[in-house]
Amino acid sequence: MTIAVKPLILYAADGKHVAGFVRENVFRKELFGSKNMLHTPPGFTIETDVFNSLKRYGVTVIQIKDKETGKLYVASRATFEDNCLDVNRGTGPHKALALPFWKVFNE
Numbered sequence: 001m002t003i004a005v006k007p008l009i010l011y012a013a014d015g016k017h018v019a020g021f022v023r024e025n026v027f028r029k030e031l032f033g034s035k036n037m038l039h040t041p042p043g044f045t046i047e048t049d050v051f052n053s054l055k056r057y058g059v060t061v062i063q064i065k066d067k068e069t070g071k072l073y074v075a076s077r078a079t080f081e082d083n084c085l086d087v088n089r090g091t092g093p094h095k096a097l098a099l100p101f102w103k104v105f106n107e
Contacts, residue, residue: 008057011049013092019050025060025076033066038087038096044073045087045094051080063107073102 007021007028020029029046031037033036038045044064054062054077061081064073084095 010053012047012050019047019048021058022054022059025052025058026063027057027059027061028063028065030065030067032068033071034068038089041085041096041098043096043098044102045096046080047057048086048095050093051084064102070107072105072107073099074105075102 009021010019012019080097084097087096
């Protein structure tokens with residue numbers, strides 16, 4: 001018998017918006033790349049508070065799904081932590097990882 005594990009929902013700092021989901025050791029965030037991809041440097045961000053909680057939940061893999069292109073961006077939490085930039089572009093503190101550090105897959 002297989003038991004389905006429900007994902008843990010992580011909320012943004014405002015407590016209203018979903019920041020992503022944790023299932024087993026994977027954090028997954030779905031977004032629209034044309035709206036949510038960081039332009040300079042090109043990459044993706046995670047709210048600092050959310051990122052800091054990932055270790056506590058045992059996350060070792062981060063996935064960003066672009067709902068427009070179907071691309072899946074994957075990085076280890078360690079790669080993200082070692083190479084991220086601290087940014088605040090008007091929406092609160094975030095950690096950003098530039099595109100060269102992501103592995104890209106077409107789903």
